Amino acid sequence: MSTKENSGFYRVKEAGLEYQHVKAEIPTPKDGKEFLKRFRENFDLKILSQEGNELVFELIGCDVSFANALRRILLAEVPTVALEYVYMINNTSLLHDEVLAHRIGLIPLNVDPRLFEDLDDPDEATDLNTVVFKLQVSCETQQNSRLQKGKDEDMNFETDPNVIENAELEKAALAATRKKTIETPGRPYTKHVYSGDLVWMPQGAQAKHFPNGIRPVHDDILIAKLRPGQEIYLEAHGRRGIGRDHAKYSPVATACYRLYTEVELVDSVYDDDAKELVYVYEPGVFELVPTSKGTRLGLNRV
Amino acid sequence: MNAPERSSAFLLDEDSGEQKCVYTADTKVTNAGTFRLNKEDHTVGNLFRMQLLRDPNVRFAGYYCPHPLVHFINLKIQTNNSTVAPVEVLGSAIEDLANETDHLITQFQESIETWKRENDTEMTSQF
Numbered sequence: 001m002s003t004k005e006n007s008g009f010y011r012v013k014e015a016g017l018e019y020q021h022v023k024a025e026i027p028t029p030k031d032g033k034e035f036l037k038r039f040r041e042n043f044d045l046k047i048l049s050q051e052g053n054e055l056v057f058e059l060i061g062c063d064v065s066f067a068n069a070l071r072r073i074l075l076a077e078v079p080t081v082a083l084e085y086v087y088m089i090n091n092t093s094l095l096h097d098e099v100l101a102h103r104i105g106l107i108p109l110n111v112d113p114r115l116f117e118d119l120d121d122p123d124e125a126t127d128l129n130t131v132v133f134k135l136q137v138s139c140e141t142q143q144n145s146r147l148q149k150g151k152d153e154d155m156n157f158e159t160d161p162n163v164i165e166n167a168e169l170e171k172a173a174l175a176a177t178r179k180k181t182i183e184t185p186g187r188p189y190t191k192h193v194y195s196g197d198l199v200w201m202p203q204g205a206q207a208k209h210f211p212n213g214i215r216p217v218h219d220d221i222l223i224a225k226l227r228p229g230q231e232i233y234l235e236a237h238g239r240r241g242i243g244r245d246h247a248k249y250s251p252v253a254t255a256c257y258r259l260y261t262e263v264e265l266v267d268s269v270y271d272d273d274a275k276e277l278v279y280v281y282e283p284g285v286f287e288l289v290p291t292s293k294g295t296r297l298g299l300n301r302v
Numbered sequence: 303m304n305a306p307e308r309s310s311a312f313l314l315d316e317d318s319g320e321q322k323c324v325y326t327a328d329t330k331v332t333n334a335g336t337f338r339l340n341k342e343d344h345t346v347g348n349l350f351r352m353q354l355l356r357d358p359n360v361r362f363a364g365y366y367c368p369h370p371l372v373h374f375i376n377l378k379i380q381t382n383n384s385t386v387a388p389v390e391v392l393g394s395a396i397e398d399l400a401n402e403t404d405h406l407i408t409q410f411q412e413s414i415e416t417w418k419r420e421n422d423t424e425m426t427s428q429f
Contacts, residue, residue: 065352
């Protein structure tokens with residue numbers, strides 16, 4: 001039994017001698033306490049970067065199945081709040097009811113799901129387990145707006161006269177409606193319905209619990225486009241759910257992991273051979289280390 | 303029309319008295335048995351299997367999902383000697399995993415604190 005860590009033996013083959021490596025056997029832990037001790041010593045978690053909505057971190061000393069389980073749970077079992085039950089009052093847009101409901105369900109809401117309870121039966125909706133949003137937008141016909149042009153210029157509307165006369169819209173929604181209006185000459189005006197148009201209706205004690213209000217995460221998600229004379233008026237109820245139920249409840253855009261292999265250099269490689277080998281793997285694995293004996297191939301240890 | 307409820311993939315069916323875990327001892331092989339974990343999938347199956355294989359008392363450990371449309375897994379365990387039962391071995395595996403996860407939580411929180419201190423950026427209340 002060799003005492004070196006990378007012991008091995010020679011295997012005689014037709015092509016010649018082949019060196020077979022045998023890594024030193026680490027004895028399996030006797031029981032749970034020893035396993036846990038070993039885990040605690042070897043395990044390390046380093047956060048590599050965090051930008052905006054993306055977090056990259058490194059798990060060292062942990063098993064693949066653990067990382068995979070973590071990934072699967074992030075995708076499927078972390079609860080979120082999203083809109084589920086959509087009650088249509090008037091929908092004269094080009095999108096079918098169910099298509100519109102589907103799109104509204106996919107809009108991410110800026111709510112902490114831990115503050116809500118689970119809702120099993122939509123009949124038993126209370127303020128503890130349901131969020132209510134209202135969407136009421138309509139596209140003015142051009143004739144009406146042209147007639148009102150005289151009137152509007154007296155009022156303090158800074159934008160084009162095609163803004164609908166519904167002054168109950170929130171400021172953010174107004175800003176959203178001003179963005180990106182398509183005005184091609186000869187074609188009727190198109191109204192874009194954005195996620196910022198969704199208005200939160202606080203139920204019961206929710207106004208107290210959420211003083212900052214509940215909004216969608218992004219205000220500029222395009223839900224539908226309306227032509228003059230079309231209207232959408234609906235009420236949407238949201239509840240808590242998990243990704244396994246429906247993908248809209250998944251809190252992550254994506255969660256992935258990558259297993260880094262361990263590369264060991266058995267023998268030192270110098271000069272020309274080293275230069276050739278540097279580019280064998282993807283850049284960053286090997287590096288050229290200048291030593292007294294020449295340029296040696298080294299491992300890039302992060 | 304024939305589609306089953308999505309929630310039947312992860313909620314136990316109380317009407318038929320479904321239990322989370324059902325154990326059947328193996329008749330032909332000693333110290334072996336099969337656990338049927340209802341409403342579970344690879345997330346937990348692979349994790350248990352890997353943890354069981356690290357136990358020196360376990361001779362055989364494997365899991366499979368019989369069909370993707372029926373939501374349960376079968377976890378087969380065989381231990382080395384008749385003094386240790388498969389049930390005990392699975393129990394200790396689950397305990398070890400729970401401790402491992404606890405340690406992961408604390409380590410993660412420490413790493414976040416270190417990151418915040420090092421970078422000193424304006425972190426939102428995401429964390």
